[in-house]
Amino acid sequence: MRAITIDHPGDEDVLTLTDLPDPVAGRGEVLIEVAAAGVNNADLLQRQGHYPPPPGTSELPGLEVSGVIRALGDGVTEWKVGDRVAALLAGGGYATLAVAPASQLLPVPDDLDLVGAAALPEAACTVYSNLGLIAGLRPGQTLLVHGGTGGMGSHAVLWAKALGARVIATAGGERKTAAARELGADVVIDYRAEDFVARVDEETDGVGVDAILDVVGADYLERNLTALAPNGHLAVIASSSGPSAPLPFGLLMRKRATISGTTLRARPLAEKAAIVAAVRENVWPLVLDGRVRPVVDAVLPLADAPEAHRRMASGAVIGKLLLRA
Structure with a gap:
């Protein structure tokens, strides 16, 4: 197969197309002939040496793919060769072939x-596990989505x-605020031009929002609360502004609020299987009837993985970038 490898941490140019x-497929796994792989911020962190794959998993980047099942491992009975699937992975997606647990297929x-289906597994599983x-x-409740045009945010909307x-x-700037409106957001706040806390207060008559999906982390903690x-809930799925911040306990307790922080990649297989099953039951029908769709910024050849990472780092991407295998 052909795959993107990372010999050592570094800039985008360490991503190398290699024959491997x-x-x-092992027991309980399937081998997928990859149609496309999703590009996620986690891949950029892995390339930089900040987010290594869990022990025992593929060293290759790529946390989600779509494609066709080419072979079944022992014990796989629900799927058959030739099935079209999307898959959640712990790694190995940037390749023409990928192995996935059968329990993590959609x-x-x-x-x-x-x-386009490659844009869905990571976002659907992250969003539903946190917000659902x-x-x-x-x-009838109100949700605040930070980064409403990103890979996670666009799906959440x-x-x-x-x-x-x-x-x-x-969202930041005219292009992204317009995109958030096109996705269906009821209210769009340009965080570069106005204070989101004041606008939320205005839009909710001082009540506040029931849930927040946050990718900013430290800098937004007190403002999010x-x-x-x-009784609202703050779900933190990334912390682009830094690793830590003081927690205002008084505000937390007055709001009777809860905070969760999660990652998806390193969860045990049983937990990820349960999440995928919940997505298949509760989210996938919305995908199948068109109410939830892949949001794809661009599709690039697998060999252009360095360019995909540069585009991701620029912050200009709306939805997901995909690599066609």
Whole structure:
């Protein structure tokens, strides 16, 4: 197979297209002929040496793919060779072949673009596990999505709207605020031009939002808690502004708020299987009827992985970048 390898941490140019032996599906796994792989910020961190793959998993980057099952490992009965699937991976997606646990597959019907489906597994599993399973977002509630046009944020906007929630999204600049509106956000806040806390207060008549999906972390902690309604939940899935911040306990307790912080990649297989199963039951029907769709900025050849990482680092991407295998 051909794959993108990382010999040592560094800039985008350490991503090298290499010929490697074909992987083999083990027990409970399937071998996928990859159509496309999603590019995530986690891949950039891995390339830089800050986010190593979990022990025993592929050293190759790439946390999600779409494609066609080429072979079944022992014990796999639910799937068959030739099935079109999207898969959540711990690594190995930047390749023409990838191995995935059978429990981390989602079906891709014929009327769903197979390449575009690569944009869905990581976002769907991250968003639903945080907002559906932990925060318990319900129809009629209000969600604040930071980075409402990013890979996670764009999916969160679509899913929450399909659920029946009201969505407030932050984005930076005219191009991204326009994109957030096109995705269906009820209120869009240009964080470069206005204070999101004041706008949330105005838009919710002083009540606040029921849940927040946050990718900023430290710099937004106190402001996020201020923007929460009583009994609200703050779900932190990234911390682009730094590793730590003081926690205002008084504000936290007055709001009776809860905070969760999660990553997906290193969770035990059983946990990821449960998340994928929940996504298949609760999110996938919305994908199949078109209310939730892949948001794809561009599709690049696998050999252009360095350019994909440069585009990701620029902050200009709306939705997901994909690498076509």
